[in-house]
Amino acid sequence: MLNYIQAWRERGWQVIDALAYQQAWQRYGGSVATHPLVVEQLAGLAQIPVRYLGWVEGGELKAAVPAWGRHLALSKDVLKRQGKKGLFDLGNAEIILPAAVDAGAPLRHAGRYLSELSQGRFSGLKAQAEQLAMARPHEDLSKKFRYNQRRELRLLEEAGGVVRPIGEFTAAQIAAMYCDLFQRRWGFPAVGAERMADVLERLGHLLIGSVLLLDDAPIAIQLVYRVEAPEWVSVEYVNGGVDPETRAFSPGSVLSFLNTQAAWEHANACGKPLRFSFGRADREYKERWCNPVQVFQS
Structure with missing residues (x-):
């Protein structure tokens, strides 16, 4: 049968x-x-x-x-x-x-x-x-919104904050930072936490973006994967973690600004459209960054 x-x-x-x-x-x-x-x-x-x-x-x-x-x-x-x-x-x-x-x-x-x-x-x-949330080009974001993101980044850096490429860290380090910050932000373990280091060992070279640190301690990280298709660039923002004690600096928002900006610059340099997915259009914060797009099921 x-x-x-x-x-x-x-x-x-x-x-x-x-x-x-x-x-x-x-x-x-x-x-x-x-x-x-x-x-x-x-x-x-x-x-x-x-x-x-x-x-x-x-x-x-x-x-x-x-x-x-x-x-x-x-x-x-x-x-x-x-x-x-x-x-x-x-x-x-x-x-x-x-x-x-x-x-x-x-x-x-x-x-x-x-x-x-x-x-x-x-x-x-x-x-x-349901719809997916697809990142808007930065020029489609309001001038005030972009100004505020740059201001928050400047305030963070003036307080000793540092932006480091995620590629500077090992898979084990990224997994440890992500799982710790996710747990602290949400109060429960990240999906896949037990095998996170193994997954990142396998897929880590597809990760893009930065990590925010303050006083040498990570305060914001996102798992963002990128692959290159012939006619477009596909980017998937899986999830992120932030240190809630640094909320005054809006590190999650600052990191989203940096990561989306870098992705758009890369795609524009390649001369390809960017499909930067924030996943399901189910959170208010995604409305600030994204347009909802229709999807299908089979």
């Missing part, structure tokens, strides 16, 4: 290998959560094999999907069902699967937060009630 259901779901698709999926992603693009390295490393951590499928037309691979059973790979539902809930955290990431613009491939695997770019690339999509 299960084989029959799988055959029905995959009709028209064919099994491909990880290399073919990687080549499809490099040709058609994708997002952080579908990047070949991210899929391979996090699926490996979870010890759940990935089934790669390709949609071929005229002898050409037009779309590709990484699957865990009837779900897209890295699905929270699959992790939960296998007793591995919260093993790693990608937030509610924007999902862009590699596909030609006009592929129209039928997507029958369950997935949520599928990008608006998926329209035309895939069929069988339904509009999702």
